[in-house]
Amino acid sequence: MTPSDDKIKVAIVGTGMAGLATGYLLRQDELQRFSVTLFEKGDRISLDAASVTLVDERDGTCSRVDLPMRAFAGGFYRNLIVMYDHLGIRYHAKRFLFAFSDVTARLYGGRNDKEKSPSLSGADSPPHFIHSSNNHLIVPVRPPGAHAIGHLLEVVFVLACYVWYSLCCFLARPRAGESYGAYLRRMRVPQRFVRRYMAPLMSSVATCSHEELLAFPASDLTRYQREIFAADHFVVSHGVQDVAAVLSEGQDIRLASEVLLVEPCGSRVRLVWIQGPGEDVVEEFFGRIVLAIDPCAVAKVYAPLRSVMPRMPTRIVASAVLHGAGQSTTLRVAERSFKQNDTVGVDALVADTLLLRSDFKGSGCTEALHTVNCGAVVATSIAGGFGELNVLHRAAFWRVLRTxxxxEIVNSVLRNRDGTNGPRDYVGWHNGDDGVWLAGGWCWDGMVLLEGCIVSAVRVAQDFGVRIPWHSEAEH
Known part of the structure; x- marks a missing residue:
């Protein structure tokens, strides 16, 4: 095989994990058939745009903090892990302590003027249960103030419910179109267990309210449970900045370029964008375009999907890095990113606490609070903003939900030409029509997580006839 002289121009809109992975795969084409350009409306690559480096002014030490937190588990994330191995991305196992706590008032509301920061330690509403990931602690941790007998009874209850729930996920497959809430009721999973444990835990993974989680397809959650069962949790050792750096190396990325229109024109596709604020509108023709953006953004720029994408539920999730309880204001956000000291050996042994505070009487949501090594707290507020708290850094991102x-819409749009996936009576737009493809964490039949980004990027590359380099190293 020899490289092609007449390259196909490809535009990729979006520089999240899906966009960068797609661009990387197309650059690995053995025939070098593609000239790839990535467009990003922000001034930084999207995958790592919200992450920050915190510097402790007392000793100058740096800590990289990913926002949102990027933990992943074996089994479910098999394609992501295979890609990381191929790219040489360092990651390590991380032990978590999941502390479940109830709140009767909003965590970020109702403070008087004397309160300058929240109690992020959870002392004002102590956890009612603490669970170790993969049961790395044989004896469950007894929450502060819990009576021994009461704690023992709670452990027995949770263990019995979890065993029953896991058996259901392995042995009783969901019905077609069945929601997660309906599946749990049909399996007779105790509602107390659902309300106090499963809903808070899984809504923190999906960053949505309990009500939205229970409306998810049951197949998403049961598959996730089966595939992460007894699997380790991992984090990238130096943050997703390493992933972004490797995937973007050598790529033509146009930052501060907001795409306004994607329009098929015969055998080509017209792309219209504006380069920076106040600049002139620019247009260019490409042979193929990949939209690696959320459904709302797709609807704005691509007319054939304008009536379908609004049926994809989305929400904006606020996340922030806060000062921890008792933490002095010695931490500041660095102007540029640094690699923190290599502490893989230590991190693998130390358990991090992830506090899941659930408001059942109010908004029915869970707020996840995760203390990082430097003492700051990564907070994901499902319900809203953070008021006037002492915030080191804040960000907001789109979350695509599932129903x-x-x-059915995603499976129909992504259906293969032979009709093997999705309803056969669907006659609308399909992935690849008019030279336009979709990619992203929501562009597959599963939880909207990083694994979906890799699966969708691989599918686009395969449609382009590109051999996936890591498929020869591990089974897909």
Whole structure:
């Protein structure tokens, strides 16, 4: 095989994990058939745009903090892990302590003027249960103030419910179009267990409210449970900045370029964008375009999907890095990123606490609070903003949710030409029509997580006839 002289121009809109992975795969084409350009409306690559480096002014030490937190588990994330191994990305196992706590008032509301920062330690509403990831602690941790007998009874209850729930996920497959809430009721999973444990835990993973989680397709959650069962949790050793750096190396990335229109024109596709604020509108023709953006953004720029994408539920999630309880204001956000000291050996042995505070009487949501090594707290507020708290850094990102209806839409749009996936009576737009493809964490039949980004990027590359380099190293 010899490289092609007449390259196909490809535009990729979006520089999240899906966009960068797609661009990387197309650059690995053995025939070098593609000239790839990535467009990003922000001034930084999207995958790592919200992450920050914190510097402790007392000793100058740096800590990289990913926002949102980027933990992943074996089994479910097999394609992500295979890609990381191929790219040489360092990651390590991380032990978590999941502390479940109830709140009767909003965590970020109702403070008087004398309160300058929240109690992020959870002392004002102590955890009612503490669970270790993969049970790395044989004896469950007894929460502060819990009576021994009461704690023992709670452990027995949770263990019995979890065993029953896991058996259901392995042995009783969901019905077509069945929601997660309906599946749990049909399996007779105790509602107390659902309300106090499963809903808070899984809504923190999906960054949505309990009500939205229970409306997910049951197949998403049961598959996730089966595939992460007894699997380790991992984090990238130096943050996703390493992933972004490797995937973007050598790529033509146009930052501060907001795409306004994607329009098929015969055998080509017209792309219209504006380069920076106040600049002139620019247009260019490409042979193929990949939209690696959220459904709302797709609807704005691509007319054939304008009526379908609004049926994909989305929400904006606020996240922030806060000062921890008792933490002095010695931490500041660095102007540029640094690699923190290599502490893989230590991190693998130390358990991090992830406090899941659930408001059942109010908004029915869970707020996840995770203390990082430098003492700061990564907070994901499902319900809203952070008021006037002492915030080191804040960000907001789009989260694509799932329902049985949106699941059917995705499966229909991504259906293969032979009709093996999705309803056969669907006659609308399909992935690849008019030279336009979709990619992203929501562009597959599963939880909207990083694994979906890699799966969708691989599918686009395969449609382009590109051999996936890591498929020869591990089974897909």
């Amino acid at each position: 049985p209806d949106s699941q």
